[in-house]
Amino acid sequence: MGVCRCCCCCPKLTGRTARCWIVISCWSLVVGGLLWCLGIWAKKFHETLTPVYTDVSCHIKPPKIKKITMVGGFHMEFVVATECQNPNPYSVILESTKGVQVYLGAEMIPVARVEDIPLTSLPAKGSGFIDAHVDWRPPQFSQIGPLLSAVFKRGPIPIWVENEIALKIDIDFLFAHIKMRTSFTKDCGFQVKLKMMPPKRAKVGPFACAESFDQLTLPPPDTAFHGELPLYQAHLAESEIKAGTIAKDVGLGTAMASGFGIGTVLLLLAIFGFIRASHLIFCNPAENKRRMRGVAANRKARSQQRGRSPGRSSAARGKGGGGSRGSSAGAASGDEAARARGVRAGDVQVDIAPERLGKTER
Structure with missing residues (x-):
C-alpha cells in the first residue's frame, strides 16, 4: 500500500525507478543464464575427464x-x-x-x-x-x-x-x-x-x-x-595421475560453484526486479488517477472560494445599510452575520473600519 501512495505522490520518480529495475533485471537474467551454462559445461567436462587418464x-x-x-x-x-x-x-x-x-x-x-x-x-x-x-x-x-x-x-x-x-x-x-x-x-x-x-x-x-x-x-x-x-x-605415475585429478577437481569444481552459485543469485535478483517493476507500474492505476483528480479538484475549489469571498461581504454590508438606515443594531448584527459567513465559506477574516461603520449609522 505504501508503494501506491508513493506512486500517487511522485509518479515521475516511480517511472524512473521501474525502468531501472527492468534494466537491472534484464542484465541479471543474461549474466545468470551464461553462468548457468558455464556450470553445466564444467559438470559435463568433469564427467568426461573421469578418470583423468586412460593408458x-x-x-x-x-x-x-x-x-x-x-x-x-x-x-x-x-x-x-x-x-x-x-x-x-x-x-x-x-x-x-x-x-x-x-x-x-x-x-x-x-x-x-x-x-x-x-x-x-x-x-x-x-x-x-x-x-x-x-x-x-x-x-x-x-x-x-x-x-x-x-x-x-x-x-x-x-x-x-x-x-x-x-x-x-x-x-x-x-x-x-x-x-x-x-x-x-x-x-x-x-x-x-x-x-x-x-x-x-x-x-x-x-x-x-x-x-x-x-x-x-x-x-x-x-x-x-x-x-x-x-x-x-x-x-603414468600415480603421483602425476593424482596431481591431474586434483587439478581437475579444483578447477572444474570452482567453475561449477561459480556458475551455479552466482548464476542462481543473479536469476533470483532478476525475478525480484521484474516483480518490483511490475508492482510500480501496475499498482492500482485507477485508484492512483482518482486520487490525483481529487487533489486537483480540491485545490481548484479552494482558489475559487478565496476569489469570491470579498464580493459577498461588501454586498451584505450594502444591503444592510439601505434597508435599515436608522437602526445601528440591525447593521451591526448584519455585519456580524456576514463576518461569520465569510469565515465559514472562504476562511477569510473581514474587518470593518470604525469610520465606515460611523458613516453607515449616520
Whole structure:
C-alpha cells in the first residue's frame, strides 16, 4: 500500500525507478543464464575427464623395406612405423626423445641414427603414427663386412632398433591446467635375408620387441607374421595421475560453484526486479488517477472560494445599510452575520473600519 501512495505522490520518480529495475533485471537474467551454462559445461567436462587418464596403447607395424641396392655402394632404406591409440577425450602428443638408433649384425654395429622424427598428435578417441625413415649408406668397411658375409652365406642379417617415445598431455581450460608426461623405451629388431640377384628380393622377417636387447629373440625371416605387434601401454605415475585429478577437481569444481552459485543469485535478483517493476507500474492505476483528480479538484475549489469571498461581504454590508438606515443594531448584527459567513465559506477574516461603520449609522 505504501508503494501506491508513493506512486500517487511522485509518479515521475516511480517511472524512473521501474525502468531501472527492468534494466537491472534484464542484465541479471543474461549474466545468470551464461553462468548457468558455464556450470553445466564444467559438470559435463568433469564427467568426461573421469578418470583423468586412460593408458595409451601402441603397436609396431611390420617394417617396410623401401629400397635395397648395390649400385654405387650398398644402400638400404626402410620405415619403422609405430601406431598408437588414444582412448582419452583430449589430444595427446607423442615424440621420439632420443631418436631411433639402428644396429646391424650379431655384433650390434651402430650403422644409423634417426633424430628428425616429427611430433605426432593423437586426436581425442583417435590414433596416430610415428614413422622413422632409416636411410643407410654404410661408408665404412666394418659396416659392409657383415653384409657381404650374409650375402655370400645367404644367411639372415639381424637389424636392431632402439625406440624411445615420450607421451605428453597438456590440457588448459578455465581455472585449471593439467600437464603430465611419461616416456618409455622398447628394444626391437627383425631379420633380413638378402639375395644376390636381385637385391629387391630380400625377405624381411617379423618384428619383435622386448624390454632390452638381452631379452630379445628375433624370429627367422621365413616366419609368418600377421597383424601387428603390441608394443607397450603408456602408464603414468600415480603421483602425476593424482596431481591431474586434483587439478581437475579444483578447477572444474570452482567453475561449477561459480556458475551455479552466482548464476542462481543473479536469476533470483532478476525475478525480484521484474516483480518490483511490475508492482510500480501496475499498482492500482485507477485508484492512483482518482486520487490525483481529487487533489486537483480540491485545490481548484479552494482558489475559487478565496476569489469570491470579498464580493459577498461588501454586498451584505450594502444591503444592510439601505434597508435599515436608522437602526445601528440591525447593521451591526448584519455585519456580524456576514463576518461569520465569510469565515465559514472562504476562511477569510473581514474587518470593518470604525469610520465606515460611523458613516453607515449616520
